[in-house]
Amino acid sequence: MEQYKGKIAILGSGNIGLSLAKGLVKANYVSPSQISLTRRNVAGLDAYAAHGYHVSTDNAAVVANADIVVLAVLPQQLNQLLDQIKGVLDVNKQLFISVASGVSCADVRNKLADQAQVVRAMPNTAIAIGQSMTCVATDNASEANVKEVVRMFETVGAVVKINEDLMTSATALCACGIAFFLRAIRAASQGGVEIGFHADEALKMAVQTAKGAADLLLQMESHPEQEIDKVTSPKGCTIAGLNEMEHNGFSSSLIKGIKLSAEKAGALYTKE
Structure with missing residues (x-):
């Protein structure tokens, strides 16, 4: 991959910001010296400073020297951050x-x-492991800038460009969705314990089975029901288990959870 030549400021170096920074360096998109990381308490960034990243508590100073600015704070903190940096912008370049x-x-x-x-x-x-599902949208950015953002996030996983009015839906399905699938894996492992496995064995088996299911769909480019049909024989144990889960609202509860998360995601930020 051709290296990006500019400087990147990541404002709010929490889990997502730091994972992005590490992913971009690992993929050789940039070197650590091209990335500045900000945080209220920079003591937590000592290890990054030792690896050549710039670290700072001064958002405005970092933005003044940046070509790409990543706003990676919580929605509740965003207005304060934007107030801090708006006096040092170069909107023609950044x-x-x-x-x-x-x-x-x-x-x-x-x-x-x-x-x-x-x-x-x-x-x-x-x-954090280069396997993100990242959705990207804009209402005014140039095609070249959107391509650069897609290129950036493709270094840390898969990317889909969507209409902006679907971004809160993407939050529920992909960002919150990680937790939903993790909970399903946890439940499967607990079922494994009930039927006789030790907890560590059951978790390993559930995790690999879930990974196999996802890889089947990705690599075979098939539909879940196609793969389900291959495992459900007449009067068999798989269809009995599936139907019991459906009687107890398995699919319905997942759908309802995703819908509620989307509603919540749309209400996290207050404009004032």
């Missing part, structure tokens, strides 16, 4: 990437400058 849930591109531009180039990205925590 690209802003927001990973804050429920915050539109227009919301960010209203706080910064109307002509600012803003792209929303919604990764999930699998970004």
